[in-house]
Amino acid sequence: MRVLLxxxxxxxxxxxxxxTKLVHGGVRYLEAAVKxxxxxxxxxxREGLRERKIFLHNAPHLxxxxxxxxxxxxxxxxxxxxxxLVLYDLLSGKASLxxxxxxxxxxxxxxxxxxxxxxxxxxxxxxxxxxxxxxxxIALLQSAKELGARLLNHTEVTALIKENGKVVGVHARDxxxxxxxxYRARVVINATGPFADTxxxxxxxxxxxxxxxSSGVHIVLPARFLxxxxxxxxxxxxxxxxxxxxxxxxxxxxxxxxRPAELSEDPRPTEEEIDYLIExxxxxxxxxxxxxxxxxxxxxxxxxxxxxxxxxxxxxxREYVTERSPGGVLTIAGGKWTSYRAMAEAAVDQACExxxxxxxxxxxxxxxxxxxRSPRDEILTLLRGSGLDQDIIEHLYQHYGDQSPQILxxxxxxxxKARIHPDHxxxxxxxxxxxxxxxxxxxxxxxxxxxxxxLLDLQAAKESLPAVVEIMIAELGWxxxxxxxxxxxxxxxxx
Numbered sequence: 001m002r003v004l005l006x007x008x009x010x011x012x013x014x015x016x017x018x019x020t021k022l023v024h025g026g027v028r029y030l031e032a033a034v035k036x037x038x039x040x041x042x043x044x045x046r047e048g049l050r051e052r053k054i055f056l057h058n059a060p061h062l063x064x065x066x067x068x069x070x071x072x073x074x075x076x077x078x079x080x081x082x083x084x085l086v087l088y089d090l091l092s093g094k095a096s097l098x099x100x101x102x103x104x105x106x107x108x109x110x111x112x113x114x115x116x117x118x119x120x121x122x123x124x125x126x127x128x129x130x131x132x133x134x135x136x137x138i139a140l141l142q143s144a145k146e147l148g149a150r151l152l153n154h155t156e157v158t159a160l161i162k163e164n165g166k167v168v169g170v171h172a173r174d175x176x177x178x179x180x181x182x183y184r185a186r187v188v189i190n191a192t193g194p195f196a197d198t199x200x201x202x203x204x205x206x207x208x209x210x211x212x213x214s215s216g217v218h219i220v221l222p223a224r225f226l227x228x229x230x231x232x233x234x235x236x237x238x239x240x241x242x243x244x245x246x247x248x249x250x251x252x253x254x255x256x257x258x259r260p261a262e263l264s265e266d267p268r269p270t271e272e273e274i275d276y277l278i279e280x281x282x283x284x285x286x287x288x289x290x291x292x293x294x295x296x297x298x299x300x301x302x303x304x305x306x307x308x309x310x311x312x313x314x315x316x317x318r319e320y321v322t323e324r325s326p327g328g329v330l331t332i333a334g335g336k337w338t339s340y341r342a343m344a345e346a347a348v349d350q351a352c353e354x355x356x357x358x359x360x361x362x363x364x365x366x367x368x369x370x371x372x373r374s375p376r377d378e379i380l381t382l383l384r385g386s387g388l389d390q391d392i393i394e395h396l397y398q399h400y401g402d403q404s405p406q407i408l409x410x411x412x413x414x415x416x417k418a419r420i421h422p423d424h425x426x427x428x429x430x431x432x433x434x435x436x437x438x439x440x441x442x443x444x445x446x447x448x449x450x451x452x453x454x455l456l457d458l459q460a461a462k463e464s465l466p467a468v469v470e471i472m473i474a475e476l477g478w479x480x481x482x483x484x485x486x487x488x489x490x491x492x493x494x495x
Contacts, residue, residue, distance in 0.1 A: 001351075003149040004183055005141075006172055008156035008195075009265060010445040012137035015193045016337070017449050018267075018300025020216065020256060021248055023056065023063055023129030023338050025049035025092070028235055028242070031084055044319055046091060048338050053095035055338060056129050059139060059369050061376065061401030063131035065097040066246070068231045069108060071115045071123045078102065078122050081235075085126045098127035112228040114245055116286040125230070130246065133337060134449040135399050138438050142370035153439040160188065160202045160327065167203060167327040176441055187351045190331040191343075193303040194263055203327040210323065210333055213263055213301045217273040218255035220296045220456055225287055226252035234284050243280055245287065249398065251295065251456050254281055258302075266493065267299040296458040305334035322350055330354065341365075371401030379404055388417065388427075395425035399451065400433075407433045421464045426451045431468060435475050443468045443490045454494065462494050 007013075025048035026041075033041035056063045072078055085100035101124065108123035109115050115123065141151055154175045161169035161182060169184035190199040194213045201207055226232075231246040245254045257273045274297060281287050305321050320335030320343050332347040341364050349359040379402050383393040386408050396404040411417045411429035420426045434440040434450045447461045447468060448454035454461035469487055472478065478486065 001348075003144070004185070005144070005149060005151045006155045006157055006170070006183075007151075007153050008175065009154060010442065010449060011141060011151075011153055011439060012134040012449050013445075014195075014265070015300045015303060016137050017134035017455075018216070018218070018298050019133045019337050020218070020244070021130055021133055021246065021253060022066075023052050023131050025052055025088065025128070025338070026336075027084070027088055027126070027128075030088055030091070034084070034087070040319065045088075047342060048336075049088075049092045049095055051339050051342050052097075052129050053092075054341060054365055055131070056097075058341075058364070058367060059131065059136060059372050061372050061397060062136050062139060062369075063129055065127050066130040066231055067098065067125050067127055067229075068233045068244075069103070069112055069115065069123050069125045070233050070235060071108060072121055073119045075121050078124070082124045085124055088126060096127070097129065100124060100126040112226075112230055112232055114226060114228070114232050114285045114287055116284065129338075130231075130248070131337075132249070132398065132452070134452070134455075136337075136369075138450065139369040139371045139401075141439070142437070143367070146370065151439060153445075154441055157199065157202075160199075160329070162203075162327055165327060167325075167329050186355045188329050189347055189351060190329050190333075191347065193333075194301040196303065196331050196333040198263075199329065200323075200325050200331055203325040203329050207325065210306060210321075210331070212304045212306045213261050214258050214304060215261035215267060215273070215299050216255060216302055217257040217269040217277060217297065217299045218253055219269075219274065219277055219289075219294045220248070221252040221254060221287075221289065221293055222295065223247075223250055223252060225254075225289065225293070232285060237280060237284065243284055245281065245285060249452060249456060254287075254289075261301055263301070267301055269297045269299045273299070296455060296461075298455065303334060320346075322346055324350075324354075328354065371403050374402035383408065386411075389425070392419075392425040392427060396430075399430075403433075406437075420451075420467050421453065421460045424453055424457065424460055424464075426453050426464075428467075428471060431471050432475065435472065443472060443486060444493055447490075458494060462491070465490055465494070 026045050029041045030045045032038060082102045089096055089100050103123040103125060105120040105122050109117050145151060155172050156175055157170045158173050159171040160167045167188050169182055171182050173180045190196055192199055194211060197209050197211050226245050226247050229247055231244060234243040237243050241258045245252055257276060278289050281289050321333055323331045330350055332343050335343045345362045352359040379397055382405055383396060396407060400407060407429045410432050414432055416428035416432055418428050430451050431446055434446050438450055440446045443465055473483055
């Protein structure tokens with residue numbers, strides 16, 4: 001197949017870079033499946049556990065197992081939760097990442113000092129996966145490109161092309177240079193997450209809404225708030241939400257909220273949501289977070305498939321569905337990051353059916369993505385011989401895997417070994433690489449979604465912006481007026 005991918009903003013600018021960074025089967029869904037004898041939720045967990053293994057196998061430089069500890073404050077919870085996690089392990093089978101453990105209170109507090117010891121009866125630990133979401137998007141894009149796909153960033157679909165009632169392509173506009181074009185295709189796939197209804201209604205404005213979005217807000221804290229390499233997770237707070245503190249790129253990622261939200265291209269955390277997180281993190285964990293400790297915060301929209309009988313977005317299961325609109329647009333909606341590959345397989349199989357082509361066996365069960373095809377030790381040995389600082393070496397491998405030598409070569413030939421910010425391991429050569437190979441067209445494409453600096457430390461990203469813009473001017477030939485508009489937009493979004 002010949003494939004064209006159109007993205008209205010930057011790749012991963014929406015939900016795909018604002019996730020919880022977990023690759024999981026869904027422990028909460030397993031509990032619901034057992035309680036209500038719900039086969040759909042049971043099957044969802046089985047699929048999640050299967051896809052979790054594939055995910056970690058195909059992107060080992062971006063994804064890894066993570067032990068999560070759940071503190072328990074009532075004696076009756078210990079056998080109940082532990083039994084559920086043992087079942088979770090059994091369902092994992094050969095895809096298991098590690099065995100669950102029952103921990104005495106003293107042991108749990110020793111492993112992770114963030115656990116509140118007051119009234120603690122014990123804890124359980126289990127294993128899931130963690131990953132770097134925006135980098136996974138880039139690895140998938142590069143893998144698609146090497147197989148012949150064409151990828152257009154900052155290119156918005158403005159309308160559908162219809163002939164005799166059938167959708168045969170799209171009108172699109174480049175959001176940066178304003179150029180408009182039309183692209184024809186035998187199948188148009190709508191894989192736009194929270195924006196799925198927007199595209200569906202381009203075909204038929206009378207269609208009932210399929211999506212319901214909720215906001216998930218996260219905050220990033222300094223590493224001292226999570227001295228352990230393990231995560232701490234409360235699977236259900238008093239108001240039914242998940243609360244966690246996870247290690248992420250040398251920092252502590254904490255969240256999350258779950259409340260109905262309005263559709264937005266750039267959702268922002270509200271003061272109320274930030275206050276909620278601080279209050280509950282301090283209430284459930286021994287963290288003592290203050291507002292001034294927060295290095296950055298972000299809000300993502302969960303693309304939930306509507307379930308009218310559910311009384312809250314937190315209770316909606318993250319399953320996915322496919323649908324064909326009257327004009328033939330194929331929509332794939334719902335789901336979660338863990339199931340991205342299964343969702344893609346389902347969509348492509350249906351696309352084959354729509355054009356009368358028998359589906360061919362899917363190859364992505366065992367298809368290492370770009371960046372993961374050389375042994376880790378081999379790449380690290382090469383990087384250590386470069387003279388770069390150890391934190392830069394670790395950062396390069398964690399973000400680029402076996403593409404790191406290309407950045408190292410740029411650092412040498414372009415004399416671009418300097419850090420973009422003195423307190424962080426991002427170097428100038430990364431920006432050059434991103435501009436030439438990773439579809440970067442705006443400063444925040446790089447600062448937030450390629451090198452992660454804006455995600456981890458908002459102030460450092462602001463301070464780095466002039467250096468980034470200067471390199472982009474030289475590389476892309478921006479004129480003064482365009483440069484000013486790019487800087488203004490970036491500062492507005494970094495507020």
